[in-house]
Amino acid sequence: MRRTFMILWAGIALTASAPIGVRAQGSEAQRARIVVEPLFGQDTLIPSGWAALVVEIENLTSSDQQGTLRAVAVRGLSEGMRRELPVQVPAHQSRRVTVPFFVRDSGDAVQFGFEVDGLTLATGRVGIPYRGAERAVVVFGDPPRLRGSLLGLETDGRLSSGAPVGVVHLDPLTSDPALPEDAALWSPVQLLVVSAPMLERVSAPQRRALEDWIITGGIMLVFPRTEADLRRPWLRSLAGELASDGEPLPVSSLHPAGGVRFGLRCVDGQRQERFGCSRNVGFGRVFVAAHDGTSPSAIETATAREIVIALLNDSQRSAMFRPSPGLLFARGMDEGRPSFPAIRRLLDPNEGYWPALVLVALALMFYVLLVGPLNFRWIEKQNKPTLALITTPLIALGCVLVLLVVGYLGKGVTMRYRRVELVDLAEGSSRAAARRYTGLFSTRPGRFDIHLEPGVRARQILASGMPAQHRSSGDDRLLAGFRAGLWETSFVREDRMLAVGGELRLERDGDRIAELVNGTRLDLLGVVLVDEHGGLFSLGDVAAGARAEVPIEVDGSIGTGSIYPRNPRSVRQLARLVGGSDDDLQAEFLAIAQNLVPFLPVGSSVIYARLETDGADIGPFSEDSDTRFVRIVPTPAGSPVQPAATSAPEISPL
Known part of the structure; x- marks a missing residue:
């Protein structure tokens, strides 16, 4: 009995210790780790637009890892957009990579994998939550203490369900800001609230992307800390000359009584606001406050919060009564609309090409006459009914050959494309947003690659199978692995900025x-x-x-x-x-x-x-x-921004 008890106890001990041994072995075998987060924070990941996803790859081994970072959009069991780019991670170090990705719908997810020599060392995943707001507010400061006062924003209930708030992160070693270098990656952001001294930390590529975002409808609110901030060259290039010899603005919910205040005077081309000056920049606008809204006293009085709410309300109301802003960030205005077939018919030779349809109809009518009355009358004259077993298949084969010939005559043997583009230009702007749709008509089945122009954000749309993969290697970017069947059309959408x-x-x-x-x-x-x-x-x-x-x-x-x-x-x-x-x-x-x-x-x-x-x-x-x-x-000056307490005009249903 004692011996039986000892054997049973040993078996229980071995069973309990087995999982611990497996976990330890798995931990020792782990060679990398992946963490994924949106550039401006999880709250700013909004569907139906481009987003910048920051992927941090940590190398847990003692040797350098040269591999490939793969990303794929996943919805249930189906896959969507795919990306691939080479990554090298030194031993026992981390590497941060910003991956541009088109975020399609709520409920989707983006799956990442780091592969070396065909082996997946680590995976990561980020889900796309439901967001009632269209776009976000982002705070750019050091420290970004203004973010706390902006949480829980509620704008005009008839126009929006509020706005999430994100922040611009700073590098812990260099204090350089993590900002997009591509205007499309600003897509989730509607309003940028920035402390003026932070503008000096922005690199040249980041400046170009930020300017393009404003040109296509972005709003930037700048809080200067000193009068010297008003003389910063880049701020003046955006907002115009900023004179500080004006009369102090009256105290209101948008302009505090205490704190750091400036006698800001608006000059030609600028609009006088209740809290400072503003100026059109393309479809967007730059606002410069006459006080430091990031100071502790301004935060306590919630002045900055009131200004942000007023700007969001004004932007939403204005959008109802003027042409839409730049197409690059017109969320939801894409191939998902029921009216997209109107463009598809223009890009696809398979739709609406009546000469080919007429030839096919004539060939089928001739086949019906030939295999029916003409064939049986000839057999009747020959008085050999069994000939139908020979003539009918031969006629059918001949008809198939005729249809193939008609197909090649009607659709051609040349691989060709059809393209249509709309350029969106605001009065007084030297840069414009453009959206381009291309239909690629294939006359032979197979796969092919397309090299992308610099600065273009492209993706395959309406793909019948697995979509093409985005590959990047240095400055070379391409859509690889288009799958096309015989006489099949593939569609590509491109968004870009052009001078x-x-x-x-x-x-x-x-x-x-x-x-x-x-x-x-x-x-x-x-x-x-x-x-x-x-x-x-x-x-x-x-x-x-x-x-x-x-x-x-x-x-x-x-x-x-x-x-x-x-x-x-x-x-x-x-x-x-x-x-x-x-x-x-x-x-x-x-x-x-x-x-x-x-x-x-x-x-x-x-x-x-x-x-x-x-x-x-x-x-x-x-x-x-x-x-x-x-x-x-045209971009008229418009009316000054009103405080949120001012009643908004009634908007009748369209």
Whole structure:
């Protein structure tokens, strides 16, 4: 009995100790660790846009690890966007990598893996939570103590469900800020609140990305600490000359009575605010406060919080009554809209190509006649019924060959692409956002790669199988592994910023736009002005460096309230003026107008034109069609921002 008890006790001890031994072995075998977080914090990870995901890879071994970081979007059992980039991590050190990724929907996740010699050493994952807010507020300060006073922001309930708050992190060794070097990665941010001295720590690539974000609709609020901050060159290049010899502003909920205050005086091109001055920068705006909102006294009085809420409310209300901001950050305005098939029909030769359809219909009709009445009449004359066992398969085979020939005649044997682009340019800006859709038509099954232009954020859309993979190696970036079947079209969406070589100005006669001055290097073709009443004014072609007067006589009207042009009739007149007599150009403009909404003005003016194209080198694909349109939006000064206590105007349903 005692011996049996000892054996049983030994068995229990071995069973209990086994998992401990397995865990210890797994810990010793672990060679790397991955931690993933959004650049500005978990709260700023918002769906339907580009995001910067910071991946920290820790090498737990005593040797350097040269491997590949792979990322894939996961939703249930399906996979979406994929990325791949080389990474080298020294022994017993960590490496931080910023991975640009398009965050699609709430409930998705992005899975990361660090691979060396085909072996996955570590994995990490970040989920996409549901966010009621559209975009976030980010605090840029050292320390970012202002963030605490901004938590739990609630803006006008009819327009938004509030805004999450993130921070700009600083390197613990160098104190350099972790900011995006690509404008698209600012996509989750609506408002940046920055302490003026921090602007000097921003590198040149980060400055360009930040400027582009403002140009495409971003809002930056700057709190100076001293009068010397008002003379910082980069701040002046954005906000204009800042004079500090003005009268102190009256005390209000947006401007405190105590603390550090400045006699800020607004000059030409700036707008006087209740708390300082502001200036248009493209579609966005830069605000400079006449006090230090990051000081402890200002935080205690919640002045900065009131300003942030007022700016968010003003931005949301203004968006309801003017053309949409830059397309690069127009969240949700993409291929997910029900109207996207209008663009797809333009890019896909398989849809709407009537000559091929006519040839196929004729071939099928001929087959029906041949295999039916003609075949059996011939067999009847030969008086040999068994011949049908031979003639019918031969006729079917011949018809298949005819259909293949018709297919090649109708769809061709040349790999080709169709492309349409809309450039979004604000008055007075030398840079513009652009969105481009490309249809790649393949006449043979297989895989192919596409090299991307510098500064372009691209992704495959509407993929029937596994989408192409983004690969980066130095400055070389490509979409690799496109899978295409016979006569199949693959679609790519590209977002980018481009320099237009100068500024486009609009001269005014009172409230009326009287003249267009084209200071860019772009030749504008078929220029049409749509005024705030829906009237159409044709200006013809305006070459680079030229100017054109706006005629007094109207050339047509699209009516008012055309913010959602679901019915093509409402913009057909405009399409005729912009596209001229070319039916294809008219159809392309209509497709752009239907997909990228809100596209037409409500209570404001906007200008449309065509741009010349130079073609593109897209691997084995030759050009079939390439069309570019430009939208030019006036940027009036507008009215000063009102405190949140001021009642907002009623907004009727659209």
